[in-house]
Amino acid sequence: MTGAGTNLATQTWPGVTPRLYRADGTPRPVGVLGFPVKHSLSPAFQNVAFAHHNLPHRYEKWEISPAEFAAFLEKARREDFLGLNLTVPHKLSGWEISVRRTPAADATGAVNTLFLDEEAGGWLGHNTDVGGFLETLPDAGYSPAGQSAVIIGAGGVARAIVYALGAGGATTLTIANRTANRAQAIVDTLQPLLPGTLLQVSGLEPAEWPADRSLIVNATSQGVLEPDRPFPIPVPAMNGPANPPALFYDLTYGQTPFIRAVRAAGYPVLDGLLMLIYQGALAFETWTGLAAPRSEMLAAAEAVLAERLKGKTS
Numbered sequence: 458m459t460g461a462g463t464n465l466a467t468q469t470w471p472g473v474t475p476r477l478y479r480a481d482g483t484p485r486p487v488g489v490l491g492f493p494v495k496h497s498l499s500p501a502f503q504n505v506a507f508a509h510h511n512l513p514h515r516y517e518k519w520e521i522s523p524a525e526f527a528a529f530l531e532k533a534r535r536e537d538f539l540g541l542n543l544t545v546p547h548k549l550s551g552w553e554i555s556v557r558r559t560p561a562a563d564a565t566g567a568v569n570t571l572f573l574d575e576e577a578g579g580w581l582g583h584n585t586d587v588g589g590f591l592e593t594l595p596d597a598g599y600s601p602a603g604q605s606a607v608i609i610g611a612g613g614v615a616r617a618i619v620y621a622l623g624a625g626g627a628t629t630l631t632i633a634n635r636t637a638n639r640a641q642a643i644v645d646t647l648q649p650l651l652p653g654t655l656l657q658v659s660g661l662e663p664a665e666w667p668a669d670r671s672l673i674v675n676a677t678s679q680g681v682l683e684p685d686r687p688f689p690i691p692v693p694a695m696n697g698p699a700n701p702p703a704l705f706y707d708l709t710y711g712q713t714p715f716i717r718a719v720r721a722a723g724y725p726v727l728d729g730l731l732m733l734i735y736q737g738a739l740a741f742e743t744w745t746g747l748a749a750p751r752s753e754m755l756a757a758a759e760a761v762l763a764e765r766l767k768g769k770t771s
């Protein structure tokens with residue numbers, strides 16, 4: 458496990474050398490588990506990464522229910538899998554089943570990337586959402602160091618973003634949530650791990666948020682669960698007195714209510730597609746030890762999304 462000074466965007470396992478093939482020379486299986494998982498973009502961009510390096514591996518997707526999860530992981534261990542990604546609802550179970558975990562996984566209480574430990578014979582657990590999110594910020598010309606940010610929502614992904622921004626040097630992080638006790642639970646867990654960052658709880662009224670906020674992150678699931686309902690907080694109020702305007706970031710990709718509202722108001726915004734690609738790139742690099750072709754992976758995901766949109770409108 459790496460130490461406290463690790464760059465979370467490039468963290469790998471010390472002393473673990475990726476092995477791409479089984480003893481019989483066949484590629485070690487790799488893919489994603491979810492329930493459901495049918496619409497996952499991961500195979501599209503991960504297979505581009507394997508092809509970029511002329512590797513014969515095929516990244517698969519398996520729809521595995523929570524009741525089937527432990528048995529599938531045991532099967533994957535016996536069959537010498539290269540690694541796995543985990544999506545909803547398996548990230549907590551992945552954390553629990555891991556024999557070793559990176560600091561990012563320990564801090565967030567969630568694992569989205571598994572790597573088979575050759576020596577211990579069990580699973581190494583990592584959370585690449587943390588590094589993937591941090592890696593997207595320079596693309597928007599933003600550094601969290603010395604900054605104040607507001608994270609709307611208090612679920613598992615919000616915890617990962619709070620940890621990422623705190624590890625990236627943010628001075629103040631405000632968790633804005635309808636239910637204060639859920640936000641407070643994140644503060645109670647992460648504040649001891651982030652002594653240089655003030656973590657605090659707020660409601661959804663922007664007047665309660667720090668006036669010097671420079672980043673607003675939507676970590677709610679509204680874009681998935683209620684895609685047609687307008688985002689409930691006015692964009693100018695969320696921005697507040699920030700000048701230049703704050704950067705807005707929706708962790709869901711696509712035309713979510715949050716993104717539509719921010720764009721209509723003329724403020725800078727990122728969606729979650731780049732984070733999805735970058736966290737996947739970090740998983741690929743963890744499994745293979747090879748540099749992930751991020752631009753090619755992004756283009757592959759964008760092509761799939763364009764085809765899906767075309768199918769909806771035709």
